Amino acid sequence: MDSVSLYLYFPVLLFITAALYLYTRLANNLPPTPFPALPIIGHLYLLKKPLHKTLSSLSKKYGPVFYLRYGSRQILVVSSPAAAEECFTRNDIIFANRPNLLFGKHLGNNFTSIVWSGYGDYWRNLRKICSLEILSSHRLQKLSSIRVEEVRSMVKHLFRFSGGGLQAVEMTMKPVFFELMFNVLTRMIAGKRYYGEESEKSEEAKQFQEIMKETARLASLTDMGDFSWFLKWFWFRDLEKNFVELSKRRDRFMQNLIDEFRGSDNKGNNKTLIQILLDLHEAEPEYYKDDDIKSLMQTLLQAGVSTSVDTLEWAMSLLLNNPEMLHKAQNEIDNVVGKDGLISESHLAELPYLHSIIKETLRMCPVVRFLIPHESSEECTVSGFHVPRGTMLLVDVKAIQNDPKIWEDPENFRPQRFQEGGNVGLGFMPFGSGRRKCPGEGLATRVVVLALGALIQCFNWDRISEEMVDMTEGPGLFAPRVVTLKAKCGARPSMVSLLSEI
Secondary structure, eight states: OOHHHHHHHHHHHHHHHHHHHHHHHHHHTOOOOOSOOBTTTBTGGGOOSSHHHHHHHHHHHHOSEEEEEETTEEEEEEOSHHHHHHHHTTTTTTTOBOOOOHHHHHTTTTTTSTTTSOSSHHHHHHHHHIIIIISSHHHHHHTHHHHHHHHHHHHHHHHHHTTSSSOOEEEEHHHHHHHHHHHHHHHHHHSOOOSSGGGTTOHHHHHHHHHHHHHHHHHTSOOGGGTOHHHHHHHSHHHHHHHHHHHHHHHHHHHHHHHHHTTOOOOSSOOOHHHHHHHHHHHOTTSSOHHHHHHHHHHHHHHHHHHHHHHHHHHHHHHHHOHHHHHHHHHHHHHHHOSSSOOOGGGGGGOHHHHHHHHHHHHHSOSBSBOOOEEOSSOEEETTEEEOTTOEEEEBHHHHHTOTTTSSSTTSOOGGGGGTTOOOGGGOOTTOOGGGOOTTHHHHHHHHHHHHHHHHHHEEEEOSSSSOOOOOBOSSSBOOBSSOOEEEEEEOGGGHHHHHHO
């Protein structure tokens, strides 16, 4: 066949391919999808950074429920509250599974962690342990002294860094928040602080910090090998090797902690979470095994630190750009707490505006822009469309929580909307929804609200220049700031005496 014949036949072949493609989709009642889906890579050629903007533009073109193919995987993208409600109510059990991704395999203990395990008896038992033994209101209350002490330590560090006076100094906020959150969680887990002055000479602390740093680095990467065996074989083999090595290091570290506490004679009330779970294992040997304990503790660190750190950083950024709201929060705290003592968890119920600041931050800047992926265990329908078994579900929380059809002036920071009944069901779901909703919401809320309240109560804050704080988000499924937040921090005159005594 000569080149002229090929030139003439090509439009015909393209037309036939498009017709067959359209007929297949209509016959199966599948959601709208971009054309074409290429061999091997599917729609991966459409994805450009930042990912959320790519999916947002596709949503505007194809609607709030559309279909993609990432390599060999089928993806359902949902960006409306109505469709999300269908997924997490009528189809909640169907979408209660997780896809088998590289991250879940190597950092989710081979899909056995509470985040990455499939829906079934094993997962229900892990959820029960979390709800009753680790993250229950009773347990969190018993561990409240740790949170209060670490927040006091953070405030003390900032006061010393500022020279102990009223002169404002420039601070980089993220390291402060990381130290706070890691020390809260490691003290809960093992009774140890791995960050701060006292830990600088500790080899164990140094090892822990290196592991957490590498975990954060790998967690920020997108592995296209999850979607195509071809890409995995030729381009992403080294990434999996890094995951395997990190998994081994994490496992050894946590096993050493468990062995350290095994057989310890602590009969007091201030037991660590590891001790509590080891005691439960003695009572029920078939449960609370070492692998379960390691998995739960690693998940607590992995899920609890970066999300809370990013929330605090976004909240401070929004307040620096809206100083009148920062002053309103200061006045609320002064009226409730007074100036003779530091804010504590007992005050939080009387600080609705402070809570509203955190809720509005989570609405505007959800740190998990897309919920952790779900996967359908059988066929179902969403918004009238057929969804095949084995379809990965991506719920665009960012789009839902900033939808002008649901939220008035969604781009404006208005904490008071949550005091006016602004929580509109699945229009607000920073911690997810349904059976797989994050069980750590109670802990995260307690720490973040208390920490933000202490920062507002004790210090005056200002931007480092007249320019507004840059609110650009990073790429990927998570949403950290691109530019690390820096701010001017100086003790409030009314708090100097109290801060000097901490």
